[in-house]
Amino acid sequence: MELVDQTLSGNRRALARLISQLEDDSPLAAQTLAAIYGHTGRARVVGVTGSPGTGKSTLVSELAKAYRRAGQTVGIVAVDPTSPFTGGAILGDRIRMRDLAGDPGVFIRSMATRGSLGGLARATTNVVQILDAAGYDVILIETVGAGQSEVDIARTADTTVVVEAPGLGDEVQAIKAGILEIADVLVVNKADREGATNTVRALQAMLDLGTAPRRALHHGVTLAAEQNPYSAPDSAPAWRPPILQTVALESKGITEVAEAIARHQAYLAESGEAQPRRRRRIESELLAILRETLLRRLMDSVSPADVSQMVERVAAREIDPYTAVEQLLASAYH
Ligand SMILES: Nc1nc2c(ncn2[C@@H]2O[C@H](COP(=O)(O)OP(=O)(O)O)[C@@H](O)[C@H]2O)c(=O)[nH]1
Ligand SMILES: [Mg+2]
Numbered sequence: 001m002e003l004v005d006q007t008l009s010g011n012r013r014a015l016a017r018l019i020s021q022l023e024d025d026s027p028l029a030a031q032t033l034a035a036i037y038g039h040t041g042r043a044r045v046v047g048v049t050g051s052p053g054t055g056k057s058t059l060v061s062e063l064a065k066a067y068r069r070a071g072q073t074v075g076i077v078a079v080d081p082t083s084p085f086t087g088g089a090i091l092g093d094r095i096r097m098r099d100l101a102g103d104p105g106v107f108i109r110s111m112a113t114r115g116s117l118g119g120l121a122r123a124t125t126n127v128v129q130i131l132d133a134a135g136y137d138v139i140l141i142e143t144v145g146a147g148q149s150e151v152d153i154a155r156t157a158d159t160t161v162v163v164e165a166p167g168l169g170d171e172v173q174a175i176k177a178g179i180l181e182i183a184d185v186l187v188v189n190k191a192d193r194e195g196a197t198n199t200v201r202a203l204q205a206m207l208d209l210g211t212a213p214r215r216a217l218h219h220g221v222t223l224a225a226e227q228n229p230y231s232a233p234d235s236a237p238a239w240r241p242p243i244l245q246t247v248a249l250e251s252k253g254i255t256e257v258a259e260a261i262a263r264h265q266a267y268l269a270e271s272g273e274a275q276p277r278r279r280r281r282i283e284s285e286l287l288a289i290l291r292e293t294l295l296r297r298l299m300d301s302v303s304p305a306d307v308s309q310m311v312e313r314v315a316a317r318e319i320d321p322y323t324a325v326e327q328l329l330a331s332a333y334h
Contacts, residue, residue, distance in 0.1 A: 004035045039133035047157030054165040055189035058248035075131035075139040078110040161185045166195035185260045191245035301332040
């Protein structure tokens with residue numbers, strides 16, 4: 001656990017090596033997380049999500065610069081294969097991000113999208129926890145808001161910023177992906193383009209439609225507030241996501257976004273929402289680990305020879321696949 005000690009004392013190379021080692025070694029991940037867990041819980045975690053091309057990477061790098069100017073250290077986790085942080089985007093964008101890469105107060109990590117998306121969500125959570133333990137003040141997670149697992153990743157943040165851009169038909173996509181539901185701050189980027197005010201208006205209208213108190217997701221099912229043991233006290237006024245316009249490319253409106261994030265974090269602390277949110281996050285993390293562990297243990301308990309034999313029997317139409325699975329589980333060594 002020498003790497004862990006070095007990471008906790010701020011060694012960047014140790015941090016990078018630790019993260020790489022975790023990527024495919026889950027027993028090691030479990031050990032490492034056990035060793036660092038007591039040092040986590042201090043960073044402010046901000047998710048930035050939205051459709052491809054809305055300007056998330058540009059916004060994230062501008063936000064990172066704003067936090068750096070305020071003297072804060074920043075970890076960036078990019079879960080986006082086309083991210084300029086990964087070298088995936090056009091040259092101009094990469095050049096713009098170069099000053100971040102040379103800054104010792106910034107640590108950038110891009111997540112490989114290999115493996116299952118569920119695994120990616122886990123891996124991302126692990127990296128965020130390590131950056132937190134390593135002492136980064138703010139952690140920015142960039143995800144492409146395209147599906148449920150990206151939404152799951154965004155949900156691991158204290159504050160989620162949803163980025164839209166004019167003229168992409170994003171308003172409609174946002175509803176489909178349920179992404180508006182998780183927005184704490186809405187940003188209409190590319191406000192230099194035509195149609196930005198229309199996008200703002202559309203988002204405003206959608207927020208008006210959804211003014212019912214926000215409900216917490218429990219096991220992926222929406223529960224009424226009174227049924228949810230983790231819901232905030234009734235007296236807390238609901239948070240209405242502000243809608244902000246930015247031109248990330250020209251660094252316009254960035255301070256306002258950082259301020260809105262800070263206001264949301266103050267709201268979380270003052271309203272008593274922070275605790276239930278943390279609990280929900282820990283609950284879903286725990287359930288994910290439980291599911292993974294159960295799956296692995298059960299799979300390990302089924303003998304490969306028995307599986308081959310069942311394949312033969314199903315192929316011969318002696319037995320159907322469902323019955324075959326029941327028999328395999330019955331004969332597994334628990
Ligand atoms: N016109 C305009 N272009 C922008 C703005 N922000 C980002 N872009 C450009 O939009 C493209 C996509 O940006 P990127 O940050 O990679 O978007 P992502 O896919 O959401 O991460 C890039 O070519 C950026 O230079 C903006 O505010 N205005
Ligand atoms: Mg990107």
